Amino acid sequence: MRNLAFSDPDEPGYEPISHYGPGGLCPISLGLSIGPGSPPRYHIVAKIGRGSFSTVWLAHDYDASRNVALKILRAEALATSKEVEIFERLKVSGGPEQHVVELLDAFDHPSANGLHRVLVMEPVVNFDLRLSSDYSPKVGREAIHQMIAGVAFIHSRGVVHGDLHPANFGLAAPELNRFSDLDLWRCMIVPEAFPMVPTSRIWNSDAFPPYFCNCSDLGELLVHCVPEFVQRPLSVRVLDLGNAFLVDESLPPKASTPIPYAAPEIVFSWNVLDTKDVVSDQRSDIWSLALSIYNLVSSNDLFAIFSPPHGDVLYKMMCYCGEVPDAWRGRFTEDPFPPGVSGAAHADDLWNDVEQTFAKRGVEDPAALVRLLRRMMVFDPSRRPTAAELLRDPYFRILQTKPSHDGHESGELPDACAAASRPLLLNLSVPSERECGEEQDFHINRALHQ
Numbered sequence: 001m002r003n004l005a006f007s008d009p010d011e012p013g014y015e016p017i018s019h020y021g022p023g024g025l026c027p028i029s030l031g032l033s034i035g036p037g038s039p040p041r042y043h044i045v046a047k048i049g050r051g052s053f054s055t056v057w058l059a060h061d062y063d064a065s066r067n068v069a070l071k072i073l074r075a076e077a078l079a080t081s082k083e084v085e086i087f088e089r090l091k092v093s094g095g096p097e098q099h100v101v102e103l104l105d106a107f108d109h110p111s112a113n114g115l116h117r118v119l120v121m122e123p124v125v126n127f128d129l130r131l132s133s134d135y136s137p138k139v140g141r142e143a144i145h146q147m148i149a150g151v152a153f154i155h156s157r158g159v160v161h162g163d164l165h166p167a168n169f170g171l172a173a174p175e176l177n178r179f180s181d182l183d184l185w186r187c188m189i190v191p192e193a194f195p196m197v198p199t200s201r202i203w204n205s206d207a208f209p210p211y212f213c214n215c216s217d218l219g220e221l222l223v224h225c226v227p228e229f230v231q232r233p234l235s236v237r238v239l240d241l242g243n244a245f246l247v248d249e250s251l252p253p254k255a256s257t258p259i260p261y262a263a264p265e266i267v268f269s270w271n272v273l274d275t276k277d278v279v280s281d282q283r284s285d286i287w288s289l290a291l292s293i294y295n296l297v298s299s300n301d302l303f304a305i306f307s308p309p310h311g312d313v314l315y316k317m318m319c320y321c322g323e324v325p326d327a328w329r330g331r332f333t334e335d336p337f338p339p340g341v342s343g344a345a346h347a348d349d350l351w352n353d354v355e356q357t358f359a360k361r362g363v364e365d366p367a368a369l370v371r372l373l374r375r376m377m378v379f380d381p382s383r384r385p386t387a388a389e390l391l392r393d394p395y396f397r398i399l400q401t402k403p404s405h406d407g408h409e410s411g412e413l414p415d416a417c418a419a420a421s422r423p424l425l426l427n428l429s430v431p432s433e434r435e436c437g438e439e440q441d442f443h444i445n446r447a448l449h450q
């Protein structure tokens with residue numbers, strides 16, 4: 001496949017070339033308009049993400065005058081993806097979505113590779129802004145409460161998320177709606193573009209995008225152009241319902257959570273019983289949620305992995321949980337606890353270290369946060385609290401005495417979010433016409449040629 005392209009980026013952030021072709025990803029170029037209506041409703045401005053089954057793009061919605069995220073699935077996922085159905089299930093009761101990314105629209109889009117399901121969602125910003133700026137969102141007590149609230153909401157609708165890890169939590173960014181598509185072009189760092197030149201006539205060049213481009217960083221845009229974004233309280237969103245399923249589904253998908261966040265019963269099946277026939281459930285979501293919280297608070301993985309087969313993850317789990325589950329006895333040659341030290345005492349020592357790390361990072365009430373994580377990280381899935389129970393954990397008691405910063409809870413926008421609908425902070429122009437003409441062409445050309 002490599003000789004297909006004139007230049008193959010082969011780096012994280014770029015989808016592999018092999019993901020294009022019949023049944024594969026949708027070839028997209030910046031400036032394309034897709035969607036219902038004539039002219040089509042969504043004008044693609046930047047690439048903002050990619051996953052195993054999709055590419056994700058920032059687009060300007062001309063009909064609603066706002067910016068949206070378009071998650072464009074591989075064509076072969078059209079028949080199997082239940083993501084839209086799951087979003088529908090989350091709306092069943094008619095209540096407002098709570099800390100779960102909102103699905104605004106969905107449609108199917110044809111390409112040379114087949115028909116692609118497109119999910120139109122509110123655009124969110126990655127938690128990890130550290131790479132692009134000095135600003136690092138502080139994941140404090142309220143943000144942790146919102147992460148749990150998002151999962152509690154999903155669980156309350158009879159859905160298992162199945163893939164909770166830090167990248168699947170984002171931050172609401174209604175300030176993005178202050179930017180027209182032309183403003184976005186002006187303010188964003190110009191993406192890198194690698195031309196894709198098929199080197200053989202047998203390749204259908206329509207099956208590939210004309211170039212690959214890297215992902216634009218919406219966080220960086222906001223940090224630099226909308227200072228209130230960094231000053232206002234965070235509003236968390238749970239993302240990626242691509243692996244989600246209904247608890248009563250007869251053929252649930254096999255578990256696919258990344259190892260550092262996967263529950264012990266799942267990792268044990270994968271690595272010791274050597275079977276992939278294991279399914280996530282709401283209890284395994286709770287374990288993954290605990291490790292996602294740990295990661296976002298500390299910027300580290302508790303169970304970092306360095307090499308397969310990841311048996312060391314199970315070993316670390318025993319150390320932190322202070323016990324060896326009955327089913328695991330005899331499977332490990334090494335005793336996880338130092339001679340003469342009980343499992344419980346050893347675990348206490350490790351969590352004391354975690355508490356000190358949290359304290360150094362300025363985490364609010366580190367001892368109580370450690371107690372919360374330890375409640376979630378127990379081997380026996382039936383002893384893990386539900387997400388709804390966790391919302392009442394003593395760690396959050398103080399929030400009940402404070403007014404909520406997150407206006408979304410009460411159906412109102414927080415001040416800073418409401419400000420998003422006010423006139424632009426920057427002196428940004430808002431083109432009145434859909435066709436921005438030569439000026440827009442110029443920005444696209446500049447992006448592709450720099």
Ligand SMILES: Nc1ncnc2c1ncn2[C@@H]1O[C@H](COP(=O)(O)OP(=O)(O)OP(=O)(O)O)[C@@H](O)[C@H]1O
Nearest residue numbers: 049050051052053054056069121122123124240242
């Ligand atoms: N609403 C959104 N706003 C902004 N970025 C998004 C949004 N949804 C997804 N992304 C970005 O796109 C990436 C891929 O999305 P997502 O995880 O939903 O895709 P996927 O194909 O189901 O991937 P995988 O299952 O491999 O995680 C995310 O990690 C995130 O960075």
